[in-house]
Amino acid sequence: MTSNQRIEAFVNLGSQLSNEIQTFSEGTQTLNEIIQSSQFQNPWFTPGNVEQALQANLALLNLVDLRAWIEPYSKYFQNDSDKTVGLILAGNIPMVGFHDVLSCLIAGFNVQVKASADDKLLIPYLLKRLIEIEPAFKAKINLVDRLSNFDLVIATGSNNSSRYFDYYFKKTPHIIRKNRNSVAIITGKETKSDLGKLGHDLFDYFGLGCRNVSKIFFPKNYNYSLFFEAIESFSSISNHYKYNNNYEYNKAIYLVNGDKHLDNGFLLLKADTRFASPLGVVYFEEYDLFSFVETHLEENKDSIQCVVCEEAIQGSNSMQDLEIPLTGFGTSQLPGLVDYADGVNILDFLKANS
Template sequence: MSGLTKEKVIIAFKKLGIKLTNPTDILGNAIYAAENSNAWFTAENIKKSLSSFAEMLNEADVEQWFKTISFSSSPKKIGLILAGNIPMVGFHDVLSVIASGNIAMIKLSSSDDKLIKAVIAELLNIEPALASKIEYVERLKDFDAVIATGSNNSSRYFDYYFGKVPNIIRKNRNSVAVINGTETKEDIENLGNDIFDYFGLGCRNVSKIYLPKGYDIANFYEGIESFQPIINHFKYNNNYD
């Protein structure tokens, strides 16, 4: 027995949140390695993602989250096929499996195989008993349920292989914005974040905008002007061209 309790997991998550408020202090090498292996993972975007997890794992929200979760006394093995389109995108699935007392069988994306491992290592430093809840795998087998994230194409294979067990299979997702013409410059700047954060590669990034008839498009371009330097990133520029 690991001696792991729900209370210990709550404490570990809170402590991880505190550590992630200064990610460079504990994850500097991992950030550097991730940036060098995946050009989309700039240090700025990596830190943005880590900071969002730090914010999510604040004491009040962790306490509230765990009030809604039953901690299993008979753990099941949950296979996780993680995406790698933006830094740490699959980490919430890992946290959710651990929070429920189950075992995370993690198939990392080759695009994000350094950051999540490094953050989990920090979590295990905080609470070593959590090692009983983490398995890294190259191929899923002997699982009880699956959460798989991929493209519309890969989802067909996921349905075939995992359709007989409880599953969550995520496909391509796209987000849209609707402008009605009353937006302030600040509103458009915030929309710019929704468009350009993580180079627009996240499923929540806006990729289509609906404008009212007669809308002055200059208002939109003025609002997103501050994001112009993104074009200097070579991979973004190559795709833009």
């Protein structure tokens, strides 16, 4: 396949599945069955969350964006590569590994895909549909339980598993991802709409993604009732038994230990200097001077996936110097093609090892 053929195949995949999601007409029941059955394989993958993930990823598969993304690498990825990339995918939110798969296939590499046990329906189904659209992909895609005979590796896991990956793949060109968290910065100038959008950054996919906000910086003496009022529309998240169990468990711990916290009935705000908060909890810190926030982010930038903040902060030179991805309220879980996990450009990695 040429680069244009690969791009065209993914565009067709995005178009077909997007139309099917809109209609679920006769003949497209299989996709609906995947969406509905995912929750039985993984209770966190509710139909709403799966459909949201599908739509967000399929929106990337349009001709304009794909061509603009691959254009700087056109002379490297014009024809198929005979090299194979081993992909160990995460499964914390639906389809979280799809961008890795897309990047490797669009660049012409072969892939061995080890899907997460928590997300073993969605990506295999999309790859099956891709092969139906372009049969030449069949020779380039291999779903495996264990990697073997690979040239490159992209592996995503926890801090513990990353140590194993680093050792096991030390002689192979690799990208190894660890745990990361995202933060939000509140200045006090936000509208109720801004704060309401922040609810998506907190609660989309139950807050299980590395791009979900787990820590908020508030200005000193902030009126927290404004924040709680703005996110009230997300209260239905407590109807999910696994989320609510986590919320209730952490609430009980704080009450027994006498830990100070704020509680709106479905989210706990707890003052803490750490970034990785438990499910159902968001850590926060107050600041007098914005330089405190910048210093804190600089010291922990290798643990931060992205920062959710207003446009004025995004445009400041000092924040740009931190080299941490910045995004607007409500958009943390809508990454584009160039929003690479951990800031590591996969296409640059593939080009260097082509």
